[in-house]
Amino acid sequence: MGKIAFVFPGQGSQAVGMGKALAEKHADVMEYFMKADKTLNSQLSKLIFEGPKEELTLTINTQPALLTTSIAILDFFKKSGIKADFAAGHSLGEYTALVAAGALTFEEGVYAVRKRGEFMENAVPNGEGSMAAVLGLDRDKLAAVTKEVSDSGVPVSLANLNCPGQIVISGSKQGVELAGVKAKDAGAKRVLALEVSGPFHSTLMKPAADQLREVLDGIEMKDASIPVVVNVTAEPISSAPEFKDKLIEQLYSPVLWEDSVVKMIELGVDTFIEIGPGKVLSGLIKKIDKTVKTYSVSDAESAQAAIEALKEEKL
Incomplete structure (x- = not known):
């Protein structure tokens, strides 16, 4: 059997009621939601379990909500004895991966992403930044488009390199719109505006990065127990000082998700377990x-199915 990677989702995967059924049946799962409430001095668990959706979708709430739910599900899943060789997360999910790998405590992770969400929301006035998914254009052509637009004075850059033919761009509203038009001229099949509250993973997030550094400087990160493949470089790292720098860079740099997955496959991973x-x-x-195997673990049923399939593979 090849190696296993635990991967953790980012913003956009949240849903009202996530983790609720599991938490109601398992006291140790519920404990994570209670710890998050205490750490943030808020009723985050009530918001996660009951909504309203509009409030849960606010960046400042979504980030700690997703980290809490993913780690609670991970704890339930890990009791089966299944261990990972690598961890990775998409954007916000990188913090979840660091908690999973022991580089951050759960409480530190929840606190850090609440502050991260706050800084990201405040970095650019509402309506001035945007993001769009560009489908069917390769990265080099799209990078040339965003450079041309940025050089003309309206910032836009590659934000999420998700998979072949799916790249998200981010920047000023005007920059994203102009790049979208030029991307279509260059051969993109579709350009879809995303419902987000800011231009994440673009240079416009640099003010938020400066604030985030202060928060992370106040947290004593540890070396990770397993390598975490980070968004900024798509390389596995384990050392605490490196993580800190990469988390700060991540705010205004592209998420190299496709490269990260390719790197893990090169390192022998043939099974990816999405937790959250x-x-x-x-x-x-x-x-x-x-060719790789993927499992999505979001509740007791999917956890059980994944556990049984993985144990069967080992036989």
């Missing part, structure tokens, strides 16, 4: 390499 709500990452991984 939704199946976004599993879908992207399959588009990157159809």
Whole structure:
């Protein structure tokens, strides 16, 4: 059997009620939601379990909500004895991966992403930044488009390199619109505006990065127990000082998700287990390499199915 990677979703995977059924049946799962409430001095668990959706979708709430739910599900899943050789997360999910790998405590992770969400929301006035998914254009052509637009004075850059033919661009509203038009002229099949509250992973996030550095400087990160493949370089790292720098860079740099998955496959990973709500990452991984196995673990049933399948493979 090859190596296993635990991967954790980012913003967009959240849903009202995520983790609720599992938490109601298992006291140790519920404990994570209670710890998050205490750490943030808020009723985050009530928001996760009951909504409203509009409030849960706010970046400042989504980030700690997703980290909490993913780690609670991971704890339930890990009791089966299944261990990972690598961890990785998409954007916000990188913090979840660092908690999973022991580089951050759960409480530190929840606190850091609440502050991260706050800084990201405040970095650019509402309506001035945007993001769009560009489908069917390769990265070099799209990078040339965003450079041309940025050089004309309206910032836009590659934000998420998700899988072949799916890249998200981010920047000023005008920059994203102009790049979208030029991307279509260059051969893109579709350009879809995303419902987000800011231009994440673009240079416009640099003010948020400066604030985030202060928060991370106040946290004593540890070396990771397993390598975490980070968004900024798509390389596995384990050392605490490196993680800190990469988390700060991540705010204004592209998420190299496709490269990260390819790197893990090169390192022997043939099984990816997505831990948390939704199946976004599993879908992207399959588009990157159809031959690998993917499991999405979001509740007791999917956890059990994955555990049984993995134990069968070992026999």
